[in-house]
Structure formats: structure tokens, C-alpha cells
Amino acid sequence: MIIFIPPLGWALFGGIAALAAAAVLLGLVTRARGVLWRLAGFGLLLGILSGPLLVQQTTRPLPDVVLVAVDQSQSMQIAGRAALAQAALANLQAQAAKLPGLEMRVVPVPAADAGGTSLFAVLGQALADVPPAQLAGVLAITDGQISDVPQTLPFMAPMTVLLTAKAEETDRELRLVAAPAYGLVGKDDSLQLEVFDHGVADAGLLVPVGVAEDGTQVWQGMVPVGQVVSVNVPVRHAGAAVVVANVAALPGEVSTVNDQVAFTLNGITKKLDVLLISGNPNQSERSWRLLLKSDPAVELVHFTILRTPGEVVDAPPADVALVPFPVAQLFDTDITKFNLIIFDEFDSNGLLPPQYLANIAKYVQGGGALLVQVGPEFAGADSLAGTPLAAVLPATPVAPGTVTEPFAPQVTSIGSRHPVTAPVAGMALAPWARLEASAPVAGDVLMTGGPDNWPLLVLASEAKGRVGMLLSDQLWLWTKGGSHDGPALPLLRRVVHWLLREPALEPxxxxxxxxxxxxxxxxxxxxxxxxxxxxxxxxxxxxxxxxxxxxxxxxxxxxxxxxxxxxxxxxxxxxxxxxxVSEANAQEFQDLAASAMPLHGVGREVWLERAPVPDLAAMLKRRGAVQVTGTRDVPLLPPLPAMLLALALLAAGWWRERGGRL
CATH class of the missing domain: 2.60.40.10 (Immunoglobulins)
Structure with a gap:
């Protein structure tokens, strides 16, 4: 490389050059003799004054860099693609080891959080520290399903796509177009499905599709390929249910992974009808009302029965009730409309006819829920244990009847494992003052109390229904606060939800x-x-x-x-x-067929299952880049000899102008 560094500076050099040019131009215009000698002399003089230097560099070669992007997305984990990719990578690395001056950098392309496989975004990051003069080529080992292919490549180097398949493949995809997140229990909700066949022209073909909820088939039918269809799914219970839709496989398709879709449907109850029946007014009524009124989904029917249906009251009818209460209708025809029935310290005493109590027992056995809290009346002559309702009660009264010695409720061993009472196991619970001695006849005793560890809380399944018994009327003490404070409402809430079959509370x-x-x-x-x-x-x-x-x-x-x-x-x-699995990366699984179409036009395409890995050298453009390690400046014109020659040429011009001959 030649550079110019005038020893007198560029400004003075420019002035001298202008004067020399003017003198030569004047000689040419006047046809003066010796002008060519002056031109040669001035030219040589200006060449000396320009300070020409030959820069001699010492360099070392830089390696050419080839980037190998290896697709590691989820779609590469099917049909042996990952193994094929690893074999191709090993082959390329072995070839690179035999090529001097070549550096191979492997760039993993992980699964994206959303939107498919972003190969070029990862390549862009890898190219940030590769000088363009060293980039010899880019290789991509992939199934071709790339979501961020640019219109023009962001680098000036050849690109080769190594496809992990033998040819264009086919794939059937079942797509969830729309799905409900919530639904009302007992109602149907609608979801929308569409079947796509990639690589096959069969639009309109009818294919079988089935829908299951928590493993139980709820719908089956024929669906046309390429058309959106709506399917009604029943919401069978409260809480989460996994709904799965699947389609019959396409013969020869690369994978059946995307032949099914799934989503979580949360069942919610629009309204819970609860019947609360109280005997004589008591302190516990407030606890029940606090619990039931705190839930906006609960529709509470609460009444206190103080006299028999046919009892004569010594008062004008207008002072007794504005509207006669429909007792017969409630306990005969409408009893099954309630989700839960609660008896709060109720004794029969003829207040409810035996057939009504028998109806409640049948209601429980048919799938209803019953919660009974008893007090001293449980050991009396009019106890519910002596009525048809006893057929579904999990405990029966025994001597000594009412126990009035203060005690701290205790969670039993089985209660510590039951989700209803496990949260209070190990807690120091505030004492109660009374409970009813009883013997369990069914179910599980979750809490006990008293010196003889009498059953305190018993839960049982009765035929298709459920029953809970609280054998003390002292729960209200836990709502007073202070030293009596206890987990009254949380415990009652879990008992009620267990009776109503909340899945998370199943033992x-x-x-x-x-x-x-x-x-x-x-x-x-x-x-x-x-x-x-x-x-x-x-x-x-x-x-x-x-x-x-x-x-x-x-x-x-x-x-x-x-x-x-x-x-x-x-x-x-x-x-x-x-x-x-969440559909956060649904695009990655929409089309699982290996294809060259997304990357068509970006470079050479090679199908690895039907052709060997190409020669690496043939896929690269060697750059031969170097790094300068040192420089030395060598003058092109020796100053003294060149100056003498310039003066001689100028003198010759002067001599010729004077009429001399050379």
C-alpha cells in the first residue's frame, strides 16, 4: 500500500504545486523552449515533496467462520429428527476438523415461548460477534418449520438448509378454534374445532372426531376437513375438568401428536339452594347464617319450626303469618331441589311428620347432602335418632348422653389425613363446654372431644349421598373472638364443600x-x-x-x-x-410435516434421509481474511538522488530556453 505524507504539509505542498503548474502552463502557452524539461523536473520535485511511502504490512491469517444452526424445537423431537440432526452435525464437525483455517460455531435454536421456531432471531444474535469478512457460510439443520424467515438474508454468505426428513411429509392437525374457560354445572357449553390436512388436498373429507371429559366420552361425530364445527360439551361437575378432542389419524402422517387438543373447563355453580331447619333458637344460628350468607352463590331458605303443622295457636290468624308456609310442598315434592339440607339442634317432637323425615332420608340416599348439628336434644326422647332419618345418620346417641365437662376438640389420626380437618390438625383449639356422647355407625370420625374421646365430627357417604354430623352445639364459641377464637367458619365451609363434592376435598x-x-x-x-x-x-x-x-x-x-x-x-x-399442556406455543405444533417451503429460496436445500451430508467445503465461500500485526514505511523516492535529478531536469530546461542544445 502506498501513502503520501508531505514533509512540508499539504498546504505548502499545494502552493508549490500550483506555482509549478502555472510555470509549465505559461511555457506551453508561449511555446517556450525547454518546457518539457521543466515539466519533468517539476513533476519529480513534486513527487519528492509529496512524501510517497510504501507501507509494508505483516499479517496473520484469520479463520473462516461457519455457523451451524441446530433446530431443537419440539417438532424436532418426533420421527427421529433429533437423532438425524445429531448425526448430520457430527459429520459436519468431522469435516470441519480436516479443513485448515475453518472455525465451526454450533448455534442451538431452542423452542420459542410462543410463535413457533425463531431460527433467524437466534442466528442474528450469533452473527453479532462474527466479522462479515470471516463469515464463510451458514448451515441450518431443521425440519423446515421456521416462523421468522426474512425476505432477504441478513448476511452476505451462502446458506444451506439440511432438512431432517426424506421428502415433503403429510400431517393432520386438529385445531381448537374456540373453547370456554368456564361453564355452569348441569349445562352444556360450546367449543369449536377444525381439522387441517397438511400436504394433502382433501378439503371436505369427513373424518371421525371424538370429545372426552376427564376420560369419559361425551361426543362423537364426523367432521369435514377444513371447516369449523361447533360441539356441545356438558359441564358435569364443579371445579376443573380436562376436555380432550381427538381426530382419526391420517394414513402416513408424520406424527399423531397434534391429532388431539385439550383445554381445562372450570365448572361453576350458578346457585346453591340450601335449606336450614332450626329447632329452638340457639347461639349457633348466627354461625350458620354467617357462613351461608357469605357466599353469594348460596340461596338460603331458613326457618325455625316451633309447633306442629296442625297445632292450634291462640291468636288471630293475621297475627301468626301473612302467608301460610307450604310445608307439605317443601318436604314432599320440592325436597330434591335443594343442594344441601342442614338440621340445627332439631328434635322431632312431632314438629315434622315421619314421612317428611323419611323423604329427607331418601333424598340423601339418592345423592343429596345432609348436615346435622345436635345438642342435648339428641339424647332426648324426641331425638332424630328415633326417626326415619336415623337410617342415614352416621352416629347414634349412647350413655351418658350430654357430657358437660369442658374439653379441647382434637383431630383424630384419620382426621389429620382428611382434607376437611387436616388444616386444623396440630392446632391448639379453644375449649368447648358440651358434647353429645355417641357411637359411630358409619363413615369416618375426624374430630373427638371429652375425657373419653367421644366422636365430635363424623363424615359419611350414604348410598349416593353424603352426611355430616357435628355432635356438639358449642361451635359458636369459636366465633366470639379472644381466648375462645377458633376456625369455626373455615371448618364449616370445608365440611359444606365436602358434602357438595368439591374435588379438592375428596379424601x-x-x-x-x-x-x-x-x-x-x-x-x-x-x-x-x-x-x-x-x-x-x-x-x-x-x-x-x-x-x-x-x-x-x-x-x-x-x-x-x-x-x-x-x-x-x-x-x-x-x-x-x-x-x-398449555397452548403457549401452539404454532410449533400446527404443522409437524417437514417441509422446504418456509425456507424456499434462502439457499441450497438437502433432504438428509435421502442424500448424504454434502461436502462442507462446497457449501462455503472461503474468505481468506487476515489480521495486520505490524507495518513498516519505505520511501519510494530516495530524497537526495531524486532531488539532484529534479534540479538537473530544471537546469536542462533553463539551458534549452537559453538556446542551448541537449
Missing amino acids: EFLAAKISDGHLGIIRQTLAATSPGPATVTSPDGHAITLPLQQTAPGVYAGELGAASPSVWQVTEGGLSAYAA
Whole structure:
């Protein structure tokens, strides 16, 4: 490289050059003799004054860089694509090791949080520290399903796409167009589905589709390919339910992973009808009303029965009631309309005819819920234990009847494992002053009290229904505050919700939930021994055995990775639970067929299953970049000899102008 550094500076050099040019131009205009000698002399002089230097550089070669982007998204985990990608990468690395002056950088392309596989976004980050003069090429090992292909490549280097398949593939996709998040229990809700066949022109073809809720088939029909259809799904219970829709596989498709979709449908109850029947007015009524009125979904019917239906009252009818209460209708024809019936310190004493109490017993056996709180009346002659209702009561009175010695309620061993009473197990509970001695005849005794550990809280299943008994009228003491404060309302709320079959309060319960790519499993049991390992079935049908670890009395948990889409099933001890992977990256699984179409035009395409890995050198443009390690300046014109020659040329011009001859 030649550079110019005038020793007199560029300004003075420019002035001298202008004077020399003027002198030569004047000579040319006047046709003076010797002008060519002067031109040569001035030219040489200006060349000397410009300070020409030859810059000699010492350099070292820089390696050419090739980027290899390896797709590691979820769609690369099917059909052996990951193994094919690793084999191709190993082949390329072996070739690169034999090529001198070549550096290979492997760039993993992970699964994106949303929107599919962003290969070029990752490449852009990797290119940030690669000088363009060193970039020899870019290789992409992928299935072709890339979501961020630019219109023009952001680099000036050849690109080669190595596709992890043998040719264009086909795939069937079931897409969830719309799905409800919540639904009213007992009603139907609508979801919308659409079937896509990628790589096949079969629009309108009828294919079978089924819909299941928590493993139970609720709909099946034929759906045309390429058209949106609506399906009604019943909301069968409160709480979360996993709804799964699946379509028959397309013959020859690359994967059935996206042949099913799933979502969580949360059942909610619009209104709970509760019948509260009180005997003589008592302190507990306030606790019941606080509990039931605190829930806006509860429609409470509360009345106190103080006389028999036919009893004559010594008062004008207008002073007794404005509207006669429809007792017969309530306890005969309308009893099944209630979700829960509560007896609060009620004795029969002829206040309700036996057939009405028998109707309530049948209501329980048919699937209803009954909660009974008793006081001293339970040990009396008019006790509910002596009525047809006794057929469904889980405890019966025994001597000595009412126990009045103060006691602190205690949670039993089985109660410490039951989700209703587990939250109060181990707590120092404020004392009560009275309970009713009884013997359990069904169900589980969750709390006891008194010196002889009499049953205090008993829960039982009766045929299709459920019954709870609180064998003391002292619960209201826990609502007074101060030293008597206790978990009255939380305990009552859990009892009521258990009676109404809230799934999370089931003593034998299995739940599964997916969060942040992990499947979490919760197993509740009343058994004193640990449950066996859970069997987890992944969306592709692979079964995994997962041991469960105890986290609390009666509660066991386990966790494992769950990156695959769609539905995971968990079974243990005859129970089943389902969990659906969030559709955060739905685009990644819309079309699983390997295809060159998304990357068409960006560079050379090679199908790895039908052609060997190409020669690496042929896919690159070698750059030969160097780094300058030092420089040396060498003058092009030796100053003294060049100056003497310039003066000689100028003198020759002067001599010629004077008439001399050369």
C-alpha cells in the first residue's frame, strides 16, 4: 500500500504545486523552449515533496467462520429428527476438523415461548460477534418449520438448509378454534374445532372426531376437513375438568401428536339452594347464617319450626303469618331441589311428620347432602335418632348422653389425613363446654372431644349421598373472638364443600397440573400407608412410573418434565387424573410435516434421509481474511538522488530556453 505524507504539509505542498503548474502552463502557452524539461523536473520535485511511502504490512491469517444452526424445537423431537440432526452435525464437525483455517460455531435454536421456531432471531444474535469478512457460510439443520424467515438474508454468505426428513411429509392437525374457560354445572357449553390436512388436498373429507371429559366420552361425530364445527360439551361437575378432542389419524402422517387438543373447563355453580331447619333458637344460628350468607352463590331458605303443622295457636290468624308456609310442598315434592339440607339442634317432637323425615332420608340416599348439628336434644326422647332419618345418620346417641365437662376438640389420626380437618390438625383449639356422647355407625370420625374421646365430627357417604354430623352445639364459641377464637367458619365451609363434592376435598383424590413444562401430581389418601407409584402416560402413549413422596399427612406428590403437547394421564390406586399442556406455543405444533417451503429460496436445500451430508467445503465461500500485526514505511523516492535529478531536469530546461542544445 502506498501513502503520501508531505514533509512540508499539504498546504505548502499545494502552493508549490500550483506555482509549478502555472510555470509549465505559461511555457506551453508561449511555446517556450525547454518546457518539457521543466515539466519533468517539476513533476519529480513534486513527487519528492509529496512524501510517497510504501507501507509494508505483516499479517496473520484469520479463520473462516461457519455457523451451524441446530433446530431443537419440539417438532424436532418426533420421527427421529433429533437423532438425524445429531448425526448430520457430527459429520459436519468431522469435516470441519480436516479443513485448515475453518472455525465451526454450533448455534442451538431452542423452542420459542410462543410463535413457533425463531431460527433467524437466534442466528442474528450469533452473527453479532462474527466479522462479515470471516463469515464463510451458514448451515441450518431443521425440519423446515421456521416462523421468522426474512425476505432477504441478513448476511452476505451462502446458506444451506439440511432438512431432517426424506421428502415433503403429510400431517393432520386438529385445531381448537374456540373453547370456554368456564361453564355452569348441569349445562352444556360450546367449543369449536377444525381439522387441517397438511400436504394433502382433501378439503371436505369427513373424518371421525371424538370429545372426552376427564376420560369419559361425551361426543362423537364426523367432521369435514377444513371447516369449523361447533360441539356441545356438558359441564358435569364443579371445579376443573380436562376436555380432550381427538381426530382419526391420517394414513402416513408424520406424527399423531397434534391429532388431539385439550383445554381445562372450570365448572361453576350458578346457585346453591340450601335449606336450614332450626329447632329452638340457639347461639349457633348466627354461625350458620354467617357462613351461608357469605357466599353469594348460596340461596338460603331458613326457618325455625316451633309447633306442629296442625297445632292450634291462640291468636288471630293475621297475627301468626301473612302467608301460610307450604310445608307439605317443601318436604314432599320440592325436597330434591335443594343442594344441601342442614338440621340445627332439631328434635322431632312431632314438629315434622315421619314421612317428611323419611323423604329427607331418601333424598340423601339418592345423592343429596345432609348436615346435622345436635345438642342435648339428641339424647332426648324426641331425638332424630328415633326417626326415619336415623337410617342415614352416621352416629347414634349412647350413655351418658350430654357430657358437660369442658374439653379441647382434637383431630383424630384419620382426621389429620382428611382434607376437611387436616388444616386444623396440630392446632391448639379453644375449649368447648358440651358434647353429645355417641357411637359411630358409619363413615369416618375426624374430630373427638371429652375425657373419653367421644366422636365430635363424623363424615359419611350414604348410598349416593353424603352426611355430616357435628355432635356438639358449642361451635359458636369459636366465633366470639379472644381466648375462645377458633376456625369455626373455615371448618364449616370445608365440611359444606365436602358434602357438595368439591374435588379438592375428596379424601381419595388424585390431581395433575402442568406448569412451566413440569407435570405436578398430588395424591390424597386416608390410608395410613403410602400409595404406590403413579403411572404417567404421555401424549404419545409412553408409560412412566413415578414414585410419590409424602409432603404432609395423607398428601403425596411427584413431578416430572412434560414438554410434549396435549394430554397427560395419571393413574394410581384406581384413580385417574388428566392434565393438559398449555397452548403457549401452539404454532410449533400446527404443522409437524417437514417441509422446504418456509425456507424456499434462502439457499441450497438437502433432504438428509435421502442424500448424504454434502461436502462442507462446497457449501462455503472461503474468505481468506487476515489480521495486520505490524507495518513498516519505505520511501519510494530516495530524497537526495531524486532531488539532484529534479534540479538537473530544471537546469536542462533553463539551458534549452537559453538556446542551448541537449
